[in-house]
Amino acid sequence: PIWCPPERNALKKIYDEAGGQDWTRDDGWVDEFNNHCTWHGIECNEQNNVIKLALENSGLSGRISNDVASLTSLETLHLRDNNLKGSIPHGIGKLLNLSSLQLSYNSLTGNI
Numbered sequence: 001p002i003w004c005p006p007e008r009n010a011l012k013k014i015y016d017e018a019g020g021q022d023w024t025r026d027d028g029w030v031d032e033f034n035n036h037c038t039w040h041g042i043e044c045n046e047q048n049n050v051i052k053l054a055l056e057n058s059g060l061s062g063r064i065s066n067d068v069a070s071l072t073s074l075e076t077l078h079l080r081d082n083n084l085k086g087s088i089p090h091g092i093g094k095l096l097n098l099s100s101l102q103l104s105y106n107s108l109t110g111n112i
Contacts (some may be wrong), residue, residue, distance in 0.1 A: 007050055008036045010070035014053075018084065019061035026058075049073035056102070057081040063111040064089055064108070071095070088112055 002039070014020075014031020015029050027040035037044035043052035050071045060082035068077070075098060084106040092098070093112045101112070 010067035011036055013067040014065045017062050017065040024059040050077040054078040077098040081105045
């Protein structure tokens, strides 16, 4: 399969900045031998672009990486019930395909 390096890199940054090593579910994450579309909480379209990132109640901490805006095909972003802090990245508001956003039960600030 053809993997999308920019999206893989963005996902790695999301993992690192949200305390990935301490997540309760991180099956496959940042495994260089697996397609990122097989990583826990990720769903992709036929072109291997990430369309869903669903990591509810998964032990995320730290902040939401600005690199989430690099996932330009993203339709669903569910990060509720974690321990995320800081500002909501402005780039989330520029994700034109985003139709479902759940960030509640974190300590986030700012506007979208």
